[in-house]
Amino acid sequence: MDIEVLEGVFDANEIIAKENRALLDERNAFMMNLMASPGAGKTSFIMKTLEGIASFPSPSRGEGQDEGDTSAKGIKAAVIEGDIAGKVDSERIAAMGIQAIQINTGGSCHLEAKQVNTALKHMDLEGIELIIVENVGNLVCPAEFKLGEDLKVMILSVAEGDDKPLKYPLMFSESHVLIVNKIDLIPHTDFDMGRLEETVRKMNPSVELFKVSCRTGEGLDGWTTWLEGRVRNGRQS
Amino acid sequence: MDIEVLEGVFDANEIIAKENRALLDERNAFMMNLMASPGAGKTSFIMKTLEGIASFPSPSRGEGQDEGDTSAKGIKAAVIEGDIAGKVDSERIAAMGIQAIQINTGGSCHLEAKQVNTALKHMDLEGIELIIVENVGNLVCPAEFKLGEDLKVMILSVAEGDDKPLKYPLMFSESHVLIVNKIDLIPHTDFDMGRLEETVRKMNPSVELFKVSCRTGEGLDGWTTWLEGRVRNGRQS
Numbered sequence: 001m002d003i004e005v006l007e008g009v010f011d012a013n014e015i016i017a018k019e020n021r022a023l024l025d026e027r028n029a030f031m032m033n034l035m036a037s038p039g040a041g042k043t044s045f046i047m048k049t050l051e052g053i054a055s056f057p058s059p060s061r062g063e064g065q066d067e068g069d070t071s072a073k074g075i076k077a078a079v080i081e082g083d084i085a086g087k088v089d090s091e092r093i094a095a096m097g098i099q100a101i102q103i104n105t106g107g108s109c110h111l112e113a114k115q116v117n118t119a120l121k122h123m124d125l126e127g128i129e130l131i132i133v134e135n136v137g138n139l140v141c142p143a144e145f146k147l148g149e150d151l152k153v154m155i156l157s158v159a160e161g162d163d164k165p166l167k168y169p170l171m172f173s174e175s176h177v178l179i180v181n182k183i184d185l186i187p188h189t190d191f192d193m194g195r196l197e198e199t200v201r202k203m204n205p206s207v208e209l210f211k212v213s214c215r216t217g218e219g220l221d222g223w224t225t226w227l228e229g230r231v232r233n234g235r236q237s
Numbered sequence: 238m239d240i241e242v243l244e245g246v247f248d249a250n251e252i253i254a255k256e257n258r259a260l261l262d263e264r265n266a267f268m269m270n271l272m273a274s275p276g277a278g279k280t281s282f283i284m285k286t287l288e289g290i291a292s293f294p295s296p297s298r299g300e301g302q303d304e305g306d307t308s309a310k311g312i313k314a315a316v317i318e319g320d321i322a323g324k325v326d327s328e329r330i331a332a333m334g335i336q337a338i339q340i341n342t343g344g345s346c347h348l349e350a351k352q353v354n355t356a357l358k359h360m361d362l363e364g365i366e367l368i369i370v371e372n373v374g375n376l377v378c379p380a381e382f383k384l385g386e387d388l389k390v391m392i393l394s395v396a397e398g399d400d401k402p403l404k405y406p407l408m409f410s411e412s413h414v415l416i417v418n419k420i421d422l423i424p425h426t427d428f429d430m431g432r433l434e435e436t437v438r439k440m441n442p443s444v445e446l447f448k449v450s451c452r453t454g455e456g457l458d459g460w461t462t463w464l465e466g467r468v469r470n471g472r473q474s
Contacts, residue, residue, distance in 0.1 A: 037275045038376045038405060039397020084377060086403050107407070109346055109377035137404065138375055139275045140321060140346035159396030159419065160276020166323050167374065168275060170344070182396060188425050190452075215427075 013145050016113035020148025023120055024131070030231045031131045033111075033147050035171065036155035038137030041181045043081075043089045044214040045155055046132050050077055050098055052224030053130070053231075075231055077130040080119045082111040084136060099123060110141035113148055130231050139168040143175075151230065153177040158185045162196035165203055172200055177208045179223065184213040250382050253350035257385025260357055261368070267468045268368045270348075270384050272408065273392035275374030278418045280318075280326045281451040282392055283369050287314055287335055289461030290367070290468075312468055314367040317356045319348040321373060336360060347378035350385055367468050376405040380412075388467065390414040395422045399433035402440055409437055414445045416460065421450040 024031050036042050054074035078099040081090040085104055093100035101119045103111065116133060123131075133149065135142040143152075154175040156164055159182055165172040172178070178200060186193070193211070200207060208226065212219035261268050273279050291311035315336040318327040327339035338360055340352045353370060360368075370386065372379040380389075391412040393401055396419055402409040409415070415437060423430070430448070437444060445463065449456035 037374070037397075038401055039274060039394065083404055085406055088400065088403060107377075107381070109375065136377065137274070138346065138377055140344075140373065140375055144344070157276065157396055159394055159422065160274075163325065164275055166325060167320055169322055185396065185422060185425055188422055 010144070013113045016117050017146040017148040020113055020117050020120060023117075024148060024150075027125050027128070029125060029128050029131055030151070031133060031147070031149045032151045032153055032227075033133045033135060033142075033149035034153050034155070035135045035139070035142040035175070036137060037139050037157070037160060040137070040155040040157040040160065041214050042134050042137065042155060043092060045179065045181060045212075046079060046093065046134060047096065048212075048214050048217070048220050049132065049224060049227065050079075050093075050096060052220055053077060053228060056224075056228045056232075075129050075228060076127050077132060078123055078125070078128045080116060080123075080131060080133045082115070082134055082136050084108070089134060099128075105136055109136055109138045110145050111135050111147060112145050116147045130227075139164070139171045143168075143171040151176050153179060155179040155181050156196075158182040158189055158191045161190075162192045162199070165196070165199045169203060172207075173203045175204070175207060177210065178204075180209065180211045182213060182215070183211050183218060184216050247381065250350045253354050254383040254385040257350055257354050257357060260354075261385060261387075264362050264365065266362060266365050266368055267388070268370060268384070268386045269388045269390055269464075270370045270372060270379075270386035271390050271392070272372045272376070272379040272412070273374060274376050274394070274397060277374070277392040277394040277397065278451050279371050279374065279392060280329060282416065282418060282449075283316060283330065283371060284333065285449075285451050285454070285457050286369065286461060286464065287316075287330070287333060289457055290314060290465060293461075293465045293469075312366050312465060313364050314369060315360055315362070315365050317353060317360075317368060317370045319352070319371055319373050321345070326371060336365075342373055346373055346375045347382050348372050348384060349382050353384045367464075376401070376408045380405075380408040388413050390416060392416040392418050393433075395419040395426055395428045398427075399429050399436070402433070402436045406440060409444075410440045412441070412444060414447065415441075417446065417448045419450060419452070420448050420455060421453050 034042055056074055079093045081102045087102040090100040090102035101123055103115045103119055152175045154171055210219055210223040271279055293311055316330045318339045321342055324339040327337040330337035338356045340356055389412045391408055447456055447460040
């Protein structure tokens, strides 16, 4: 007789991740797990993404509604912010009029499914089509903990260098989308986009790659259009 | 009767950190634990530091020695490289003619004292005055694990932004030295050095702060001169 062995913390996490997934499926909500190093630009990227997706009319709400009714326009999104400490990020999101909930991990370097579960249960998910989870700034452990997400997105900042995939292989191979941010800094660094792409494609041939600058706005349209398609038309598991 | 409770992994780590410290004291070697986010420039900074300290004549070896004898010049250093995977960093250091040993943590997001202990026992410490430990790229967990070091040094890259102390408070408050790297990028970012300094000084009034660019070389002399003083004249615990 086979005995099933639960491998401690990872299996326990996976069970709750599946519970999150069921909860999201029931609501028909799409969840994106955003991961990156500290300072790669996660919060700015979320804000630019929220601005971008606000321009897509919502098919489920009808297009004949009054133009002043902002709830009738765009993808309705909410944000879960994960940080060691503080609530500066969720305050920035909330200032945009977007529902945001802050998780403080109290020292832990990644989010776990249980924390996201608690957040989901505290949120008003009525009509929410997209939930963006900003993970703790770290290229290591967040890649190991499933949250029940549809999509794993990672950001690499140009300033971090093009050699990072070799040093943090799990994150680069697990992500469905790689956002290369701060491309406006390329002329001031030794960053080689060709070398990065070559390395990443070897590790993760199906990765979607977007080159953007949250500072100048370059490349963000392509990303938000792609995301809209995923949120509205399909899911990746 | 008081019962002493060891708090699991941290206390176990601390015991081995003390063992490392005793081993270093016996050798009169100074150990620096270098921590930063991925891509903040740790390895480049180590290489620039090694170049800089090579110019300080060693008092213990006499100044009358032959100029061609490079062992007679500078602080003799060795490097312990910590990475999830790969050995690209230790190869870069070894190519400089410096003794380097690579630790692969195999997924773990920080170095522990035990790994450094193993490395120290495998190294040739004869005449070594300075050991630089490059921790895994991460602003969270490395701050929690003592290695037996004399000095905790962290690097913040300008591209990461001036708000990082609030989000990773333990790292910024535990570090003895804060290196702000990539200052050549300041004109191309929204980085506010005054704001950074104000935030950091509130959390860590005694921190030594150096502003450098490993790309242009700016500010590195001040750092290597300071480090030479610490290695040759005193230790911080």
